[in-house]
Amino acid sequence: MIAVFLGAPGSGKGTQAKRLSARFGIPQLSTGDMLRASIAAGTELGRKAKTFIDEGQLVPDGVVLGLIQERIQSEDCKPGFILDGFPRTVGQAEGLDAILKSAHRSMSRVVLFSIDESVLAERLTGRRTCGSCGAMYHVKFQPSREPGVCDACGGSLNQRADDSIEVIRKRMDVFRKQTQPLEDFYSGLCIMTSIDASQDPDRVFEQVRSALE
Ligand code: AP5
Numbered sequence: 001m002i003a004v005f006l007g008a009p010g011s012g013k014g015t016q017a018k019r020l021s022a023r024f025g026i027p028q029l030s031t032g033d034m035l036r037a038s039i040a041a042g043t044e045l046g047r048k049a050k051t052f053i054d055e056g057q058l059v060p061d062g063v064v065l066g067l068i069q070e071r072i073q074s075e076d077c078k079p080g081f082i083l084d085g086f087p088r089t090v091g092q093a094e095g096l097d098a099i100l101k102s103a104h105r106s107m108s109r110v111v112l113f114s115i116d117e118s119v120l121a122e123r124l125t126g127r128r129t130c131g132s133c134g135a136m137y138h139v140k141f142q143p144s145r146e147p148g149v150c151d152a153c154g155g156s157l158n159q160r161a162d163d164s165i166e167v168i169r170k171r172m173d174v175f176r177k178q179t180q181p182l183e184d185f186y187s188g189l190c191i192m193t194s195i196d197a198s199q200d201p202d203r204v205f206e207q208v209r210s211a212l213e
């Protein structure tokens with residue numbers, strides 16, 4: 001199975017990709033997580049990516065296509081994978097198509113996380129992520145037992161640098177202009193299912209699971 005999760009910042013792509021990855025036994029490939037890992041590791045790529053991420057802008061297509069092309073050659077991607085937050089421009093979608101064709105593989109489904117923009121700022125400003133294991137929380141919607149401490153591993157919970165209200169506004173704008181055109185791109189290929197991402201996480205999970213099965 002090769003699935004793409006498409007949706008606005010905060011629509012719940014990462015939350016559901018983690019759960020579905022565990023359910024189906026295939027990896028979650030989040031270009032956002034890969035870029036943040038490069039920043040944390042202090043690599044040249046990470047330094048370049050940081051300037052775009054801090055501004056709420058997209059990292060150039062060639063950079064993320066290179067990351068994905070390399071990652072999907074790994075052994076764990078053989079049974080399939082979930083692409084979380086990639087592609088997010090028509091250029092990336094065309095590049096992905098070419099990468100999959102050359103590997104004699106094809107996309108199974110695109111899941112569109114459909115949601116009203118008005119709820120996204122609260123979701124993003126309240127998000128907390130464990131610095132050690134990557135588990136995700138929300139101060140109101142999914143709080144940890146002890147504030148600032150991960151339930152799973154005891155690591156400390158951090159707020160993402162691009163989850164400030166100014167950068168969130170820019171990310172929304174970029175989503176509308178550069179990523180939303182992908183809805184037409186994929187609905188034209190008849191492989192897209194739209195789900196209501198404003199429901200509670202368990203209901204969203206059930207709908208995405210049934211779209212993928
Ligand atoms: P990325 O990391 O992909 O961020 P994003 O697309 O902006 O999406 P988010 O991760 O913010 O949201 P999400 O949909 O995963 O929501 P989540 O599940 O966390 O990208 C960051 C940056 O990297 C980009 O701006 C760009 O610069 C760069 N980049 C990445 N990929 C790129 C690409 N392909 N091309 C170019 N540049 C790229 O949920 C959010 C919060 O809501 C959490 O706290 C969660 O607990 C809560 N929540 C989730 N679901 C629910 C629910 N159903 N009800 C209530 N609360 C919920």
Ligand code: MG
Nearest residue numbers: 013014032085
């Ligand atoms: Mg995410």
